Amino acid sequence: MPGNIFEVALGHQSLFVERAIFDARHTPNNLPHREAQIEAMVLNLVDALRGHIPSNMILYGATGSGKTAVSRHVLNQLSEQAAELDRRVHPHEVNCRHVNTRYRILQSIATSLELHGDQSIPFTGWPADRVLKEMLDRMERSGGVHVIVLDEVDLLTGPSGDSLLYDLTSLNTLLNQSRCSLIGISNDLHFVERLPASVRSRLAHEDIVFDPYDSGQIHDILSQRASDGLQKNVLDQGVLRLCSALAAQEHGDARRALELLKASVQKAEHDSSKTVTVAHMRAAQHQLEFDQIGATIRTLPLHQKLVLLAVLINEANGLKAVSTGLVCETYRQATKHMRLEPLTNRRISTLLNDLDQIGLVTARNVSLGRGGRTKLVVSRIPVGINAVKVMVSAEPLLEDAAEARYRLQESL
């Protein structure tokens, strides 16, 4: 008589003790190799506990260099200490990748201060200035010091972003009962240079730089998390060293290293293995790469998929680098096949830049003399991933266009 289908799975002993320790949201109490940055933040933010206004700060550093984790850790500690001293400190964290317009950022901060009986602010509809006023009112009412963290602040571009940063850096001139300090977190060292002078001088009072972790430092971070989050002696020799070395190659990205270690342990569990081997890690690495790129491709808008398809079709026909003109031409044929209105060349040029930005292609500007100026586009999708198949599975309409073009090219 077969038992419950979950019974067997429950019977397996997990290699994890605490899986959450490997999550991106997890903020550890101990952040190795970030003592200097923590100290710099503390020296500045301690003013909030003395009733003064901490200077605005910008934390710079590559992805996975610990900026967000350090900022969360420091703010958690600040809130704890404030509670102990009966001071009011209100941290607000906004990720500008997800919340990326002036309106929505103001709305998000104001909503975090919403009290029972307050009118809730809609996602859209109000004039932005009204949202700003509402946010100021709520800040005044709650008093104390507000610390606003703008994660990935470099993604706030254009007049709307400048205007928001202007608003936020001017808050202290409008507030009477409370104070405000701003922390920007940026991957881009040159972000501040693009800001208008009026904002730049007020935002960048203190810069804290997070150098990428080297292989040894990532090893320390992984060892610590492994000892907190995994059963004893489940990692084969060499696993941590390989994982750290791979992450160090990828610009010292500790987040990626943790993700890889977690995926490797899951692979081992899937194989009902009692230990995690280098082979599990290699398999996990492939899996992560496939998942990441596959998800990116699947979520592209239709025309962007067609532009990528145009690049891949030309590459499949032996071209190593494709010019913008050729991409446009192939793209137009595909849209004609699908009975779609094609976008303009200008728009395609921007879509190619976007594909370059998200890492699916490399688009390099070159001049071919009398052949004119153009971009040479090369796909960056690893050989093992069938991007056309991924696109077709997400957008079945593309199947005909993809196949028709292949047949056309084969017959040439």
Place this chain on the structure above:
DNA sequence: TGTCCACTGGAAGGGAGGGCTT
């Protein structure tokens, strides 16, 4: 050395769509 090509990329603005206020 000037010309020319095939673009690039900034700026401005149109229009659709979603949501709120009056």
Place this chain on the structure above:
DNA sequence: AAGCCCTCCCTTCCAGTGGACA
């Protein structure tokens, strides 16, 4: 219902560009 605000996606216009070629 009309008017307003905001965002997003897109087009149009156009000055600028790098380097081969005459």
